[in-house]
Amino acid sequence: MITENGADFVDVLTADGIHDVERTSFIEEHLRALRVSLEEGAKVRGYLVWSLLDCVEWADGYRRKFGLVHVDLETQRRRLKDSALWYRDVIARNGLPDGRTRRPTLETVAARAGVSRATVSRVVNGEASVSAEAREAVLRAVRELGYVPNAAARSLVTRRTDTVALVLSEPRHGGDALIAAIVRYVTSMLEGAGKQITLMLADTADSRRRVVQHVEARQADGVVLLPPDDHGPLAERLARTGVPVVLLGRPAVASLVPHVDVDNAGGAAAATAHLLGRGRRRIGMLCGPTDLVAVQDRLAGHRDALREAGLRPLLALSGLDRESGAAAARRLLSDHPELDALFTTSDDLAIGALRAARDLGRRVPEDLAVAGFGDIDAASCTTPALTTVRVPVEDQALALARLMLSRLDGRHAGPVVLPARLVVRDSA
Amino acid sequence: MITENGADFVDVLTADGIHDVERTSFIEEHLRALRVSLEEGAKVRGYLVWSLLDCVEWADGYRRKFGLVHVDLETQRRRLKDSALWYRDVIARNGLPDGRTRRPTLETVAARAGVSRATVSRVVNGEASVSAEAREAVLRAVRELGYVPNAAARSLVTRRTDTVALVLSEPRHGGDALIAAIVRYVTSMLEGAGKQITLMLADTADSRRRVVQHVEARQADGVVLLPPDDHGPLAERLARTGVPVVLLGRPAVASLVPHVDVDNAGGAAAATAHLLGRGRRRIGMLCGPTDLVAVQDRLAGHRDALREAGLRPLLALSGLDRESGAAAARRLLSDHPELDALFTTSDDLAIGALRAARDLGRRVPEDLAVAGFGDIDAASCTTPALTTVRVPVEDQALALARLMLSRLDGRHAGPVVLPARLVVRDSA
């Protein structure tokens, strides 16, 4: 660790409020680490205070100066061990590891192992045709030197990049939870398979050009593209380069590019059936922007479910946000005061509808049942809590990653459609 | 576009419900594109139907077969133009562009421009010392051939990667909105500066090792690391390699690694002052996991504000989720029924507290004022709407990107602390 004047410093522990049993081994462990550091010449330049809650005030002086860490015991010990190992490591190397030192290359490893570069390459890449002794020697040299292959050099000759581009466009639909889940799960699965992720944006003409260039220059072995609402053309264009492309959401136009989607129609039909099942017969619908494919599908599901009951849909077009949902609901309810239920193509619209209902003095669900779509985080926080259709964001992310992996393996794959489950709460 | 049996097909337009004025030019434009395609030998294999809402049912047959696009006029025209240009482009190239064709190299460009590879390289990299004619010739050849430099070859010799690693660890604090904002804004700004983003996870021992290897092997020119709560050691370790590192959130231990943070203490003090200003004197606090630095700082701000008013804090420790917040609130309120306000270190805890208050029959804010921290999406949806402290997620993301860029430019930089503003709603 480095203080503000750049000098190394080691920890001095002051721990309070720890169970005695635990304290002993904890302190011992720490002091051992400390002793090692001191013996190896580190100078004490400050204090790191670990303490529990009841000594916050006492410890405040230290906190101001060096930072105070409040941790539970488990964390405390893990961190302690980490930093102890780390100190030893650093000190063992005699001061700062030098970033400017040349990294070892195949050449270095080969020399140390007493074999040729070709053999080292074979071992590193897991080829079978290497003798046990050679392999052993190479592996040892790799370990001792901390050899890591140079990705650029490898990619230059293999023409692979072991990289997948994750392309985000404007999130008109889906929201932050979906983005976060995809970023996390797609990355996790692809990293597990030895791929690297390049994050790209495709929200402007410029950035879209960049994506096309990137892919045409073969800087990615595959592309995960989301959400595609406005980007059918982009997806097709990328697919034409021969690089595997995978989409989130059904594209507007039938396509051979495989995609992952949620059963929007089925979910909307389920929500509508639920309203019907509660005896509602005059059901209005708040419908988000109809150029979004997901909105189209939800609309279709709603319509089909109504038709089956011999009813016809009654729509109010709306934007994407709560304010616009509230306005559409007000409009619909004043034009059609007889309505006893509202279905909306998104939770944000439903939350707007709840506000409108409150403003208009309609009790939910007694006078007006409201059902949304999405099960966003806020849906369970409203009063009444929102009945809605859950969009399984994590499953979508995982399916997307799996689809990409199978395409990278050269397998063909069709679209994946995940079920959307009704979540019944209080609003309908 | 490709149908399911792999054949090209062109669009046939059927548009309804469009204002007549618009319709004419729209259809004309489309038919022109169509004619071009047909003249150039494309076969009609299907229909793409653009229509507006009122012909949904009629169009359903087409929808089933080929996908139906509902679009507003603006979108319609843009998309039409896109696909028309795209058709022409593809067809002009005589069928599918071949992904397996060799891309042009410096060599190719040099030959075409009648100069040496070195000169082409100089032009491409914007060096000044090139004659106007040579530059002109090279630029033309680049344009005509669609030349894009091979990143691997370039990186091999320059030892730069023009890549920044964006490292995500477990999101114990901050949530999806923060992740989404960072992914979006950091990527946007760095792409604008010609950098590529490599997305990495650091949530397991394995993935952390991968990150260290990645950086030590110089596969990134910089690292944006978030959230650092458990990763002080990782940040220090990466910084030791000499690669610029930038952190989200104040690290637990004082460090030279620059970071971006929110004024957690100031925000908590403001919320507490607000409660005091409303005449509340018996203020309890729900305190999230105290090993999180942000929680420590919020706690400190709360305590300082109380102390200034001659009061002492009354804490209940809690986890991170709503359930745990509700439980802590129940505990605190039954042990101390005299409490007239609660401050919480996060909105999720506050939402839990609202539930507990309702269960216990306490009216909010009359009997019990509640203030949270974060201003998450759900905060404005509760009843009563939550008074809270806004954490400016976009500003954080932008500051993080700026910090990284200045570090990449070799400039040193200190920590950035962004203000956290009180948002007064109904709960306090």
Added chain:
DNA sequence: CTGAAAGCGCTTACAG
């Protein structure tokens, strides 16, 4: 201002 040439660190036929 320009070109010939060396070299970045790998992989991969090819020959043995």
Added chain:
DNA sequence: CTGAAAGCGCTTACAG
């Protein structure tokens, strides 16, 4: 099973 050698596509002193 192994090594010598060519070559991936670029940049950059160096010499002119």
